[in-house]
Amino acid sequence: MKSILLLACLLVNVAWSLATWQENVSKWSLESGMEDARRIKHFEHLIGPLSRIVGGAIAPVRSHPYLAGLLVDVIGLPSPAACGGSLLSSTRVLTAAHCWNDGRFTAWRFTVVLGSPFLFHGGVRIPTFTIAVHPQYNPRTLNNDIAILYLPMRVSFSDAIRPITLPHGPLLNMDFTGRWLKTAGYGRYSDLSTPTTNTMVRNIFLQAISTQQCRRIYGNAILDSNICTNGAGGVGICQGDSGGPLTYSVQGQDILIGVSSFVAQDGCELGFPSAFARVTSYIDWIHRHM
Numbered sequence: 001m002k003s004i005l006l007l008a009c010l011l012v013n014v015a016w017s018l019a020t021w022q023e024n025v026s027k028w029s030l031e032s033g034m035e036d037a038r039r040i041k042h043f044e045h046l047i048g049p050l051s052r053i054v055g056g057a058i059a060p061v062r063s064h065p066y067l068a069g070l071l072v073d074v075i076g077l078p079s080p081a082a083c084g085g086s087l088l089s090s091t092r093v094l095t096a097a098h099c100w101n102d103g104r105f106t107a108w109r110f111t112v113v114l115g116s117p118f119l120f121h122g123g124v125r126i127p128t129f130t131i132a133v134h135p136q137y138n139p140r141t142l143n144n145d146i147a148i149l150y151l152p153m154r155v156s157f158s159d160a161i162r163p164i165t166l167p168h169g170p171l172l173n174m175d176f177t178g179r180w181l182k183t184a185g186y187g188r189y190s191d192l193s194t195p196t197t198n199t200m201v202r203n204i205f206l207q208a209i210s211t212q213q214c215r216r217i218y219g220n221a222i223l224d225s226n227i228c229t230n231g232a233g234g235v236g237i238c239q240g241d242s243g244g245p246l247t248y249s250v251q252g253q254d255i256l257i258g259v260s261s262f263v264a265q266d267g268c269e270l271g272f273p274s275a276f277a278r279v280t281s282y283i284d285w286i287h288r289h290m
Contacts, residue, residue: 030074030105034081061117064184064203066164066254067245068093069113070149071120074105082119084185084244085112086256087163090154092290095243096259096277097147100131103139107131110149115160117201119186124161126151132289134282143223145261146277147243148289164245164256166287167280171255174280176208176227176248183229183260183276185244206230206246206274214273225281227258228273246276 061067068085070093085095093112100107109129116123130150137144155161167174184203206229214228222228227246246258258276279286 030072030081030099030102030107031077034074034077034079061115061123061160061201064201064245064247064254065115065158065160065162066256067184067201068095069116069119069123069186070095070099070243071111071113072099072107073109073111074107076105080111081107082186083242084260085149086245086259087114087155087161088148088166088256088286089163089290090157091151093149093151094245094256094259094279094286095147095149096261097133097137097145098139098142098261099243100133100147101137101139112149112151114155115158124155126153126155128152134285141221142261144225144277144282146259146282146285148286164247164254167255167257167283171248171250171257172280172283174248175210176257177210179208179248181206181208181227181229181246181248181257182254183244183246183258183274185260209273214275217273218275221262222275225278226261227276227278229276231271231273 066087068087070083070085071080072083073080081099083095083099085093085099088094099110109127110131112126112128113119114124114126128149128151130152131147132150133147134144137146157163182203182205184201186201209228209230211222211224211226211228214226215222218228229246242260244260245254245256246260247254248257249255257279259279260274261277262275263272
């Protein structure tokens with residue numbers, strides 16, 4: 001079983017020039033996220049709510065109780081797109097700004113799904129219309145690709161629903177290069193366009209690489225406010241859940257250090273790095289919206 005994470009992410013071209021990067025931003029959109037969501041919904045129906053997949057990278061909900069699935073209703077699109085997020089508190093969810101606006105389409109409502117291995121059924125489901133987007137978010141370049149959803153009601157915590165811890169103390173100054181990190185989400189299992197029934201939540205461990213190493217692939221698309229992970233061996237984020245968590249474990253506790261942002265246009269399994277918004281770069285902004 002291939003170790004590729006199910007995260008739908010903005011597709012970018014493996015190129016040095018910013019112009020080329022901007023041309024390829026439009027190749028992922030909330031519209032393509034809508035197609036991902038349709039696929040997930042169809043195969044969840046085939047699996048059935050009581051089915052389970054054993055082995056591989058399938059992960060029980062309780063192993064990442066902070067993971068949020070997002071169904072994104074978009075102005076001008078007939079059905080929702082799929083994204084991911086991280087529960088920060090009983091009323092806040094962190095996600096990617098491009099899940100709200102991709103430069104062409106804009107979301108008008110999010111349904112936050114908590115405590116479920118499936119995106120379209122089960123768990124706690126809360127609609128919200130309120131989002132705080134980083135004021136310097138740029139949908140053309142994906143700079144500052146981070147946003148916070150406000151829930152209209154407090155979520156009750158359980159073994160399957162619990163907020164994640166934000167970086168604090170020495171973690172605020174860590175670079176994380178060379179460290180092993182974890183990410184989780186719904187969505188595609190591989191680059192194959194033919195879907196499988198493996199649409200449950202999965203997770204994968206990824207090793208962080210330096211910003212300089214990542215810039216050799218993506219050029220000016222990578223800022224100091226990004227974290228990149230090694231794609232060697234065909235592992236990394238893929239289509240299914242933009243905005244999902246990247247975590248670092250400290251004494252068994254997951255710490256949120258990244259928000260899924262983009263991968264290479266050429267494919268998820270070709271060894272290119274995955275890129276995330278670095279949470280420590282936005283920690284003050286996040287705390288202001290808690």
